Amino acid sequence: MGTVGLSFGSPTSGAGFNVSTTVSEIVSNLQNVETPWKNQLSSLESQDTVLSSLGTLYSNLTNDISSLTDFTGVMSLKEGSSSNNDILELTAADSSAAEGTYTVSVNSLATTATGFMTAISSSSDTLTGSMDINGTTIDVPDSSTGDDNITGLANAVNSAGIGVTATVLTDTTGSRLVLTSNTSGTGGSIAVTANSITDSTSGASLSYTSQIATGANASLTVNGISLQSSSNTVSGLIPGVTFQLLGTTGTGDTIQVVIANDNSAVESTVTQFVTDYNSLVSAMNAQETTDTSGNSEPLFGSPTLSLLQQQLLSSINYQSPNGFVTGASSASDTLTGSITIGSTTIQMSSLASGSQNLNGLASAINSGDLGVTANVVNNGSGPQLVLVSNISGSPLSATSNLADGTTSLTYDANTGGMNALTGLGISMNNDGTISLDETSLDSVLNSDYSGVLGFFQDANSWGMTFSTMLNNAGASNTVGVLALAEKSNSNVESSLNADVSKENLEISAQQSSLTTELNSANEILQELPAQLNSVNELYSAISGFNENPNG
Template identity: 55%
Template sequence: MGTVGISFGSPTAGTGFDVSNTVSQIVANLQNVESPWKSQLGVLSGQDAAISSLGSLLSTLSNDIGQFTDFDGVLSGKQGSSSDPGVLAITSASTSAVAGTHTIVVNSLAAISSGYLDEIPTADASAALSGSISIRVGSGTAQTITLDSGDNTLAGVASAINAAGIGVTASVLTDTTGSRLSLVSATSGTAGDLSVTSSISDGGTNPLGYNPATAGADASLSVDGVTITSASNTVANVIPGVTFELLAPSPITGTGATATPEPVQMQVINYNTGVVSSMTQLVSDYNAVVSAINSQEGNTSSGTPEPLFGTPTLTLLQEQLLGSINTTSPSGYLDEIPSANTSDTLTGSITITAGSSSPATIDLSSLPTADQNLNGLVSAINSTNIGVTASVLTDSTGSRLSLVSDVSGAAGKLTVTSSIADGATTLNYNPQSDVNSLTALGVTVNNDGTLSLDSDTLNNELNMDYSGVVSFFQNSDSWGTEFSNTLNNLGTSNINGTLALALSSDSSIESSLNTDISNEDLVISTEQVSLTLELTSANEILQSIPSNLNNVSELYSAITGYNAPTLG
């Protein structure tokens, strides 16, 4: 701690000293004890900002992977195409649609029933109408509208019909020769066919008869050889999850007895475009996380270390992310053996075929008794060199045999038959994805930890083994599930996440430091008041010294006569 010097000048000058400035210097010196605390708070604040930024980036990346792990996400999307868009167009393909090709023939389109009343000439447009009109939609009950003084015009009749809720839309059509009442069924197809009886007349002399224009009719089509009728030209749920629009009857090829409608090929395919786009976004957002981490491994523009430089938090992020990206998804596993039974002796055999290679069978009875367990089975499988890597996966509930093909994609597909048993319990084989790494999807890791995506490789894999890609992201123990869990365990949204715990730790230290600073400020404030009082008193004494000296001198002179003033 530094010292503060007080200059009194000449003790007998009577000028004293600057109390306020002196107290300020002493207080500033006392406050130096807080400097390391405030410096540490600054460091922690910088770390908090960096951690929060990384947490936001990880949250975005978590949302990206959620698009793949969600059963209703991008991998469930479908799209379709029609070989003749003039006849049939696909409106939508939902997640429940199954990829495949369908043959459709459109025999006739659905029609909406419509008609109109006789025209009222322009010259008679102002004539009052009278009578009534009866309207029935399909097999429903006829409803009658009787005209009165409030609706004795075409517009009044149209308004009365629309207000009645009959299931018909009425309007007035006007051209250069006159006006007529138009009626259109609100229901497409045969069920909406209109039956109309009109006794409306123009001034009592011109009856306005009803003229049917279009009869309500159902569309007729065949889907994969099955005859279908539809009340609407928008056809839904005939093919599960697919909605398509009928635009015209299929063109006829041939003549006479050989005349046949030309079929339309409708193809429902997986949404590769959306998957590639989502993967591109995932790679981009992953690279943003890695770049943010890498930027913490150096100095700021001012030459000081970045806030997270050298911290365990940064190291853990790097290890976890890189480890997750390079994780190989199991191609399959046997049922779990509970923790309490992991030392049991197993029986039975397992036959494994990797891709087009010859099958290999491992019979536990051929192994030494000490090896008739999971670890012995793993060693036996790996020693066959059939293109499969076996290992034991252990968690809090038990252990299981994992099998991973050495060849990614459909070429490395595993076929496994297991009669391995733990006592009376058979350990069945559970197939996982044939895609066992990101590399199979065209994703590679660069030297700086960022990723690159080859869209062509991803497209090819989607075309060859779409279900394998889905399994890679969505099966239990899949890469997608594990990567999603890793992000959750690292981020700030999970209270036990690495970054969340780092923020919590910083917050605790910051709270303690702020408390120490507040307490020290109280001590300094009390000391400042005390110093001010004491130094003010001392200053007053200094300032009174000349006067006191003068009084002493006068008293001395009075007693001794020394230096007494001379009287003239």
């Protein structure tokens, strides 16, 4: 702590000294003890700003990868097209839709049953009686309600809940009640019996003309299979696809419906992932430099920054430890030969009779404690024996000498033909950022979409591993690297703020005490000339000498 030099001036001048200024100098000197605490607080607050910014960048990247790894995310989206939208218009294709081309012929459209009653001259004519519609008796409303007219009868039909909608159609010939089934197709017929409706105004009985349009199902063929739909909005006849029938095809004519994966949506998401990844890496790299004044950035030399960089670099270069065996025409085909996984060889001849196939081999691998999980899946081109390492790391080491008859079964060490980002056309730059070759990405999506899907979504895949790393690093995870760093800073800041507050209380007490004491001293100094003058006068009176040189 420094010292404060106090100047009281001439003690006999009576001028005293400035108490406020003197106290301020002393307090300022006392506050110097807080300087290192406040400097540390400022440094921690700067770190908090950077950590918060990195948390946002991690969150952006997490959203990108989640869209790719989510089974219902962007990779499940489908898009479709119709070769003739005037006849068949696609309205939706969900994740269950199978990629492919479907040939459709529309023979007839679905129709809805409709009928009407005899026209009356005025919609205000009084009606009486009742009619039976699909087994339910509908009475003309009582005259006391004022609804005993054609509009009241229509309202009575609509409120009965019998699957029929009644409307009043008025033209130059009069007003008539029109009945329309709420269900299209053959299941929506209208049966009107026991009709006794009478126009009291004219005395005429109103007859019902049965179904000017009968309910009929739409008739169409999909890939040569004859099908029917009760509605012109068709769902399920092509799995996962909904389309609208608007017309019929000519004899022998067909419409091509193409269902494809939504590559453009995937490409857009991967592009955004690359952009957000580079933003995060660039933000980290910026912390390893100094600012324009030569001061180190807040996280310069921070172990937190080093750990985040190591995790990010390790995960971006991670290779998916998966692979698959393909070539069998059926999962139940009897196989010959052997497969070697690591240092273990499994001979098909060693398996029980009836188990010498892909399913039996998968069971043998799973029960062999080889550190590998095996599953038989069908990707549309035939069964595959998918192998997934139970330990994250480099690709599986496996060799296939299997055969299905005369066909050799090959082992691909990469999931779907890739086990690293390079398979997507993504390369690493010297500064840690990455670059995307959009042409390569488009090519692999067109040639091996299932491989890209597995790269992101298979167990222990690159996508799942990278997603886990982001979760373990981000601020949204309470035990994530960023969250723990922010919590540690917060704890230190709380302690420092408490120390500053405590010191301020002590300084405030000293300031109050100093002010009181120095005010008292100042009063004494200001009274000294008068006291000295009194002493001089007393001395002169006693001694007879005049001690005042100016007297």
